[in-house]
Amino acid sequence: MKRYLSGAACLLVLASTAACTAGSPTSEPTVPAGPVPAGLERFYSQRLDWGDCAPYATSETAEFVFAGEGLECARLTVPLDYSEPGSTTITLGVLRHRATETDERIGSLVLNPGGPGASGMTAAGNFSATMPQSPLTERFDLVGFDPRGIGASEPTVECLTAPERDADRADDTEVAGTVAEQEAEESAFADKCADRTEYGERMLANLGTRDVVRDLDVLRSTLGDEKLTYLGYSYGTRIGYTYAERFPGNVRALLLDGALDPEQDLVDSLVAQGEGFATAFDEFARWCAGQQDCALGTDPAAADTAYQDIVRPLIDNPIRSAGGRPLSYEDATTGTIAALYSQQQWPSLNTGLTEVKQGRGTTLLSLADMYNEREANGEYTTTQDAFVAIRCVDDPRVTDKAEILQAQRRYVEVAPFLDPGVPPSPARDACAFWPVPNSSEPHLPDVEGVPPALVISTTNDPATPYQAGVNLAKAMNGRLLTFEGTQHTVFLQGNACVDQAGIDYLVDGTLPREGTRCT
Structure with a gap:
């Protein structure tokens, strides 16, 4: 995932x-x-x-x-x-x-x-x-x-350099790579966090x-x-x-x-979050259908398919944007999710999707940059590295591949617009390779x-x-x-x-x- x-x-x-x-x-x-x-x-x-x-x-x-x-x-x-x-x-x-x-x-x-x-x-x-x-x-x-x-x-917390993060975002291995490729990437990320963060493990x-x-x-x-x-x-x-x-x-x-x-737990939280994104996307689709230039068309019921038709081709054919940086499938969906956080970003999301249909990726890439906290000078804040590192010690790791596969299936069922159109993968994420154990777990607080x-x-x-x-x-x-x-x-x-x-x-x-x- x-x-x-x-x-x-x-x-x-x-x-x-x-x-x-x-x-x-x-x-x-x-x-x-x-x-x-x-x-x-x-x-x-x-x-x-x-x-x-x-x-x-x-x-x-x-x-x-x-x-x-x-x-x-x-x-x-x-x-x-x-x-x-x-x-x-x-x-x-x-x-x-x-x-x-x-x-x-x-x-x-x-x-x-x-x-x-x-x-x-x-x-x-x-x-x-x-x-x-x-x-x-x-x-x-x-x-x-x-x-x-x-x-x-x-x-x-230090995990990826700015060039490495740019390359990671441009590479859709996490979506379409083999299980071995996906897990190698996740394991390498965990190793870099331990090696590059002062005091390490x-x-x-x-x-x-x-x-x-x-x-x-x-x-x-x-x-x-x-x-x-x-x-x-x-x-x-x-x-x-x-x-x-x-x-x-x-x-x-x-x-x-x-x-x-x-x-x-982490799996149920992920699925619930998928439901939340799907609800927000449906609201966006209804709003968009009332606009004269909706990238998804005039039928909100067909918005999931319309969105998939726009972004899925990016898996094999990313769009080159201003400055030569590619808009990958991952960045397109990240930019979409960033825009769904607030209705004020809905016009930008519609513009971004329209651009992709025209072979341009500037707006969605900009939204993904905002989410990833990429600055104008090409540097990143440490937010994304810290996000993974904290989640990996806050919750028990998920290593059972059958459970991972089932979670992937549940996720695209509740959030079909985020279905990439490739078979779900049982690949373990970075937390499965984390070098230290979790220090807490979900429970009702006393x-x-x-x-x-x-x-x-x-x-x-x-x-x-x-x-x-x-x-x-x-x-x-x-x-x-x-x-x-x-x-x-x-x-x-x-x-x-x-x-x-x-x-x-x-x-x-x-x-x-x-x-x-x-x-």
Whole structure:
């Protein structure tokens, strides 16, 4: 299976709760806030040395975002291996925008945008710029961190060079190669991750969510917050519910948007994601049919076949785009999936498909570049490498070829537009060859004593299906807020109903009424 498809991609707070997380916005803590696990005192009591964010930028996007007003950055030191806290240490990049209403400051709001592999620093910087007068930026220090192995954190996961990733994207071996060819490619990828990442297998073994939540608790304490206020999107919801299970007494509020189902195994998660993409594609097809120039024609019922007719020929005959780079079948489907994340990208998807019919691949290649975080200079962020590395230790590997074959068949049954028209393959993916074992596995979190979370789920979310949010809200003893739409995540993206409910919860602890739906 394609690597990008291998995964994808709180409480009723009393008024007095704010006092539990309040701290001086003008001084840094020198003593830990809240409980400190034995043996970790020096990490919890460290002082963050805040300064200019420019040196932390590791991408063109980060350079732009980190130049924003009111941003400051620091490095947080944590153990590489929490079972050996006196041994090797690593650092995490942290970005902060201070609360603007210091007299009414509640504490820190820590966020993670998902992935796994996405930069929390960049996300926090973006949010601070787009909502300067929000109650969130007025009353919270808005904080984003790059989880271990990601972005500005050191070291980062390193697997493929930029030329190697370009070549990997252009090669449709994962779709049409023999089982031996596919597995050789996946095995080589795993070897490169271990060889090129600093500390090698030690780093890969301690990269997963199990360790990220321990880092998050160190961050909570060094920020001066006795309890954590957290906003997690997509994979970030996994960080949130895992943190709640590990540190149930340290939670103030958890807002989780675009949930992963905590009990779902990797195969079922993949199939559910396929259903989500198919639903979004069907919505796109209906919209497209109403346009004068729909690449898929005027009959939404025939859209799957029309799409296959456009992209399947790319397996044997990729289209050369501007600059000589080819549009492969893999990039065409990646670009399609990227556009299905948001209705705002639907016109671009229609343009891209129309271009392919005309023998051009510029727009779909651009969408695939956006998804893969390929920059104008040809370099890539580490997101895709980190995505695979984290998923490979977060979930048990799937090695049974009969199970893999059945999963492939189920996937194209629920998402027929993504059927490449070649026989399904039982080839194992990179995780089957991963050099270290998984450090966690799917299960219902034990969150006894944790205040109820607010879980937001979108009815036609293409990447994290609606039912996953229903299941997580129940597992967290929380409240479900339903958004009726077709996009991946929604909070702080312009829907007044959703935004107000989320802000009320994070600021005051007020949960929306049971059964609340926003449109």
